[in-house]
Amino acid sequence: MNDDTIGLSRRKMLVGLGAVGVASAGAGLGTTAYFNDTETFDNNELTAGSLDLFVHVDYSEDQGSYAQYSTQPGTYVDGNVVGIEGQQIEGEPLSIQVTDLKPGDSGEGEFCFSIVDNPAYMWMCGELTANAENGMNEPESEDDETPGGDLADAMEVTVSYCTDDGEGGNVVGDTIVSGSLAEVMLALQAGVPLSGDGDADASLAGRPAFEGVTEPFTDGEPNVAEQCVCFTWEVPTSVENEIQTDSVTFDFEFYAVQSRHNDGTHNPCVDETVVTAYDNSWKGQTLANPTDGNVYTSVSFGQSQTVLSFTFDDDADGVDFLDTADYSSTNLPVAVDADADGTHDWQVIWQPNAGFPDAPFGYTENTGGSYGPAQSLPAGFAASKVGDTIVFGIPNSEIGSTFRLLGYGSTGGEGPIAKVNDDPAVGPDFYDSTNAVEFSD
Structure with a gap:
């Protein structure tokens, strides 16, 4: 074992390091070139993607000899306002109003989705905003002893998955939610997650998303995801005078939330x-x-x-x-x-x-x-x-x-x-x- 050691005080160490630095700098003075190569990446640009939801609406109602109604072909909602394919957007929310409602009246609607540029998780939301009595006439008062409107409880509603049958109709699939209008709107106010494969039993996290499309229309026809949502309502003939003069108003909303970096659990319908x-x-x-x-x-x-x-x-x-x-x-x-x-x-x-x-x-x-x-x-x-x-x-x-x-x-x-x-x-x-x-x- 060699007991000789090299001892450097801090001052000596600093001097030594400085000497190395001078030597290194001096060596560089006599060098004229290094091997080198350069690759340049010019005009770099990052562009954010987009997600734009179009909801295509096909709605009709049957009030017997009193009235029939259907939305115009090509009706869609974008940015919360209604448009007709090939026409200028009207700039108003889509509002469907039914008057002189009687037992036996019914209606049905189909909502299909164009999610432009990105696949997304879908949610259906809503709220019952009014269920009014509007006073009681003599026939109603004989059948109705409770305060408040009865129409939301009398109307029967079903929300289901559906797909195009290729002949202008629908193939109705799993039921998403059903019951009285009041019950269905209660569920929608809490938010109902939709599954891109139409499976009503799909789990919340990681359920199938709805595919994205490049354009909302192709050759004048809606370019939509395979799964649509169908909505039917009816006032049963068993309902009697308790609904006279009553009225209800309610809202539907659909949300699309990008599926990338997302597990689908975020509920946009709630606070x-x-x-x-x-x-x-x-x-x-x-x-x-x-x-x-x-x-x-x-x-x-x-x-x-x-x-x-x-x-x-x-x-x-x-x-x-x-x-x-x-x-x-x-x-x-x-x-x-x-x-x-x-x-x-x-x-x-x-x-x-x-x-x-x-x-x-x-x-x-x-x-x-x-x-x-x-x-x-x-x-x-x-x-x-x-x-x-x-x-x-x-x-x-x-x-x-x-x-x-x-x-x-x-x-x-x-x-x-x-x-x-x-x-x-x-x-x-x-x-x-x-x-x-x-x-x-």
């Missing part, structure tokens, strides 16, 4: 969404039937009602949180602090095997720190299950523009729970809303 993963380890319990997924809790503030929706998006293992064949005791109680004062005021509940008066939905109030048996939903409240989504409609008079919410989806101990609260580590408190999620319009 706010909270995502919560299923919990398979709550309190360290061993589960007989665990499964993974997320619950999407959304709030939509409407003109007359606030809609709370809970979409359960399961993984692909074949076990579904809301399926009573997988979990016989699955349920979803939702505690609401309607005025955000720190105490939950009432619960709305979905529990399919509980035998509630409005099965599978119930309602119960917090009466000084306790909840009694579930009752029917109060007047003006509404509830529905659409696929894997539970929807509650609350009259704006019964809930503030700021409120708190606690959801506690449970599978009765067989599988996971789905807590919707601010602190996932804290268990459910159906009385104190301190750990509930706050929403504000």
Whole structure:
């Protein structure tokens, strides 16, 4: 071993490094050229893509000898205004008005989509903006003892996937949502995701998108995605005088959201969404039937009602949180602090095997720190299950523009729970809303 060392103080090290630098610089003075080559990329340009949604509309109605109506061939909506192919855009929203409605009247519409330049996830949204009584004449008063309009509950509506049959008609596929007009519009206010392959059971995340096209028309004909949406309505002949003078107004909306770098879960129909993963380890319990997924809790503030929706998006293992064949005791109680004062005021509940008066939905109030048996939903409240989504409609008079919410989806101990609260580590408190999620319009 050589014990000789080379010692450099910091000053000596700096001097040494400086000497190396001088030598290097001196060596460069005598060099006349290096081998070199240059490649230049000129006029570089990045251009943003585009996404432009055209909705092609074919609508007709049948009021017997009183009236028939159809939209003009080539009618479409772009930028929220109506146009006719080959004509100048009229510049007004598409508005269909039906007067002198009677039992037996019906209508149907087809909506097809040109998504120009980019494939996209599609959503269908809507809102029931009025359901008016408009006074009561003598025949109506004999059949109708309840305040408020009855037409939205009397009209039967079905929204389905459909495709062109090649002969000017449609092949109707899976039903997307059906029921009374009030029930269908409740679901649409919560937002209904559409599947590009027409599968009503497609999962929310990563469902098939709608293909894009280069132009909305080809040789004067709509250039559309294969899947369209068909809408039918009817006032059944069983309806009697209770709808006299009543009227309803409602809106439909379609959203296209690019599918690139997107999983399709963003809901453009609602004001706010909270995502919560299923919990398979709550309190360290061993589960007989665990499964993974997320619950999407959304709030939509409407003109007359606030809609709370809970979409359960399961993984692909074949076990579904809301399926009573997988979990016989699955349920979803939702505690609401309607005025955000720190105490939950009432619960709305979905529990399919509980035998509630409005099965599978119930309602119960917090009466000084306790909840009694579930009752029917109060007047003006509404509830529905659409696929894997539970929807509650609350009259704006019964809930503030700021409120708190606690959801506690449970599978009765067989599988996971789905807590919707601010602190996932804290268990459910159906009385104190301190750990509930706050929403504000």
